[in-house]
Amino acid sequence: MGTTPIPDALRPPLLANENVPAPLVRLLRAAGLDVEFVVEIMRAASDRAVLQHAAATGRWVLTMDRDYGELVFARQAPPPPAIVFLKQAPLSTEAFAERVLGLVSNAGDVAGHLVVIEHRRIRLRALPGSGPGSDVRG
16 A cells, blocks of 8 residues: 555545444544444435445445445446445454554545455455556455
């Protein structure tokens, strides 16, 4: 990723989907991130409504649901600034939190991408209209 992390005050805000574990949301908030939780603000909202809210408020979508990629790439739904997909992996809540914190600390490298956090790597795919994707081992 980039060489100069951005200051905490400039870290992008997140919108955690309903399927993101509440302990992860608490860890991210405790680390100083601005995290809205779908469970708290728009319970049972459709995936499209979540995407629309994220795009309108400039929030990255944090999800464990692969449908967001399909909506943006196959169904041409307007993308939010970034989508972070936490792929089911043998990672602890703390490990997911560390990886998300690393991503938001390097927001300039991540914005405009679908990011897939896997067990041994992080993959980036440019969202429609954003440019080429890459594969980052991590």
